[in-house]
Amino acid sequence: MTKEVRVRFAPSPTGALHIGGLRTALYNYLFARKMGGKFLLRIEDTDQTRFVPGAEEYIQESLEWMGISPDESPWNPGEVGPYRQSERKASYMNYALDLVEKGHAYYAFDTAEELEAMRERLTAARVVQPQYNSITRTQMKNSLTLSPEEVKERLASGDPYVIRAKLPLKEEVRFHDLIRDWVLVHSSTLDDKVLMKSDGMPTYHLANIVDDHLMGITHVIRGEEWLPSAPLHVLLYRFFGWEDTMPQFAHLPLLLKPDGNGKLSKRDGDKLGFPVFPLNWIDPFTGEKSSGFRETGYLPDALLNFLAFLGWNPGDEREIFSLEELVEAFSIERIGKSGTKFDIAKAKWYNEHYLRSRNQEDLIASLQQDAQAAGTTLSQEKAGAIISLLRDRVTFPGDFWKDSQFLHQAPSDFDSEVAAKKWNADATTLLQAYAIALESGIGVPFDGASAKALLESTAEASGIKLGKVMQAVRLAVTGLGAGPDLMEVFAILGPQEVAKRIRFALKTLATVD
RNA sequence: GGUCCGUUCGUCUAGGGGUUAGGACGUAUCCCUUUCACGGAUAAAACACGGGUUCGAUUCCCGUACGGACUACCA
Known part of the structure; x- marks a missing residue:
């Protein structure tokens, strides 16, 4: 008998959810449904300096629009809440202290300047990778080098400190990835990552492991950018003594820019001529506007189908899948290993396909709305006639209005x-x-x-x-x-x-x- | 630079020791047609390179090249 599958999507609310994140959410959702398990949403808001108002709501609305709402979330909590890391703040310190007690972590009092000096020194000495690790930590201010009295004193006097993981010098960390098979990393290339920040918040690494454990997560499906820190996470599970319930990992290939030059990023926004966000987004600080797939006219079915096929395929030659069919066909084993360039032409093709099978009433309503927005009204009958006329020639619902201008206005000049x-x-x-x-x-x-x-x-x-x-x-x-x-x-x-x-x-x- | 990951048509990909290397998007041509589209048909288009292993490698192994990620008290 196997445990119930529980997966999570864990974005941080630092802006609009981007399309790669949405695909990660989709794969998590598909896997959960396929396995008859649960899909949770956890908000990773441990960086207070990067909090962006509205980002959380944006995430919720995006998932809802796509039809992949989580089973458990901050707005629909299950039994392992809270689902916002900022609200779980109180618990993390105890886990960090547990690690300190076990000798797997330690206090560090170094200031930003001292860390900088250390890096400069190492760089000058031609150390290839200046980092806080089993060698350099002996020269820094931490509870391994300072006397117990001084550590106590510093803690008592409220000196700022962080808690760092104490990584072994020589150890091969091996872990299994559902997509990449076995990955082997030597611990000497890892550094003593900060677990607890001086503001009392945990870093991603600590919070992630603790919460995944507490929330009963069985599979971690996330972007490939996390692959390099996966060994650290494996080590943390070991330090905590949770190895037997450690989730299985699946690191998804990244979504790349169409020219293959780097990963598709939030900053690409509209520069590429297409949205990289599910919904319109206005940055509350800069006022910068980014357009979304929804407002551009992409149908959720189309985006879903398109996204699912960016890095996954069913193994046969079918291309058109509803969400239900995706659930049925999905398996992690069939996710590819290599990065995927984002090709908007295919997304448009999917959209045209789904638009043609959209029901007439929806399209009529949307066309009437567009007309109204332009200051005119269209009868049900006329709108219906226009839909029928243009259905096979448009890409987006908005095209019904745009491409029917010649019907609403007599020509004033001629081609x-x-x-x-x-x-x-x-x-x-x-x-x-x-x-x-x-x-x-x-x-x-x-x-x-x-x-x-x-x-x-x-x-x-x-x-x-x-x-x-x-x-x-x-x-x-x-x-x-x-x-x-x-x-x-x-x-x-x-x-x-x-x-x-x-x-x-x-x-x-x-x-x- | 270091560590890790990857590499099949322009793009998304299937395949897997012996195949005419398959499909889809895009592109082109033809058919349909009052135009354009839709639809149908056809075409061009790929195993990064070099070494092994093997009777035989696109497939397995090793290098190289190239691409990517990571390298924060960000996630």
Whole structure:
């Protein structure tokens, strides 16, 4: 019998959650669901200097939007709370002291200046990696070098101090990673990491291990940037005597910039021409705005599908997966090892795919909203017609409004290239006749088919081949050289408007031969 | 610099000692069509390099190159 799977997503609220973090959350969610386990959210806010108001809410809203809300979180606590590390502050010191007592950690009183001096000294002495470790700690001010009395005195007098892990000099730390298999690191390359900061807060390393243990986390699925500190974490589990319940690790490959030059970072924002955040975000300090996938028009299903495939695949040739299907197909073993470049073109393709299968009512509502925002109203009927007209040609919901501008506004000028190429005597003759026919037929039921029939009979009467002048007709009515089915456009516009536009075109384009 | 991780079409990837190295996005061409798109079809396009091991390596091993992460009292 195996323990219930419990995984966590543990972001720090230092700004907008970025897309890589969202993928990490997604993989955690998928794994939890697949295994019938629990997905928790823990806020890692141990760095008080980096707290950003609104970031927590942003994380919550992002996960909700994606449909991967946690089973336990600060807003929906389970039995192992609190789920915010700042609220667990009181407990960490005891664990750190436990380590000191066991001889696996020690007090250090060095000031920032002294640490800096030490690094400079080591650099000058050509030490390749200046660090606070089993060798250098003998020359620093800590409870290993100071007399017990002085340590006591300093602590009593309120001298600022940190607690550092005391790492073994020579030891091979070996641990298993679900994605990378065995990873071997020599402890001599590790340094005595700070566990408790002088402000009384734990560092990530301590808080993470303590909380994962207390919260019963069975699998740690996180970004590859944590791989180098994983040996430290393994050592901490050992120091605490928790090795038998140590979670399994899975370090995810990173999301890289499209040009492969470094990892995709928050700072990339809109510089690349696409969002790197799930939702719009305004930095409360700088006022800097970053756009989100949601507001850009990406559907959660599409983003989910896209993100899942960035570093994972089901092993067969299917590409389209709903969240439920992802859960069903997911396995950590099928996550790749190498970094993944972020290709927005694929995300767009997914979006187009999901947009085409979106239900009509949602799209109508969204189009009506866009119209309203632009200061006009669209009837249900007309909006529906526009959706049907453009459905197979748009990428984002907002495109229904953008790409239908020619329907809402008569052209004031005309694509000159098309005009030069296609505007000719045949066209004007036909348009003249068609306008008259339309005007005389006002009130008659008018739809795509009848508009077409009328155009065809008009052309025939004038002895003009319709195919030769269609683009000119389009130009006259829309001002554009390309677009959706013209007869359906006519149906939406209505005979009166079409005739009016034709007359305007005839007048405006008269000078062009 | 050091430590660790990685490397299959432009991109995401499948595969795995003997394959015509498969799919998807993107690109191109053709078909459909009143244009553009959609859809359908087709095409170009990859095992980083050098050594081993082997009858045989893209696949296993070792180097090299390249890329990435980490190297804080940040997470």
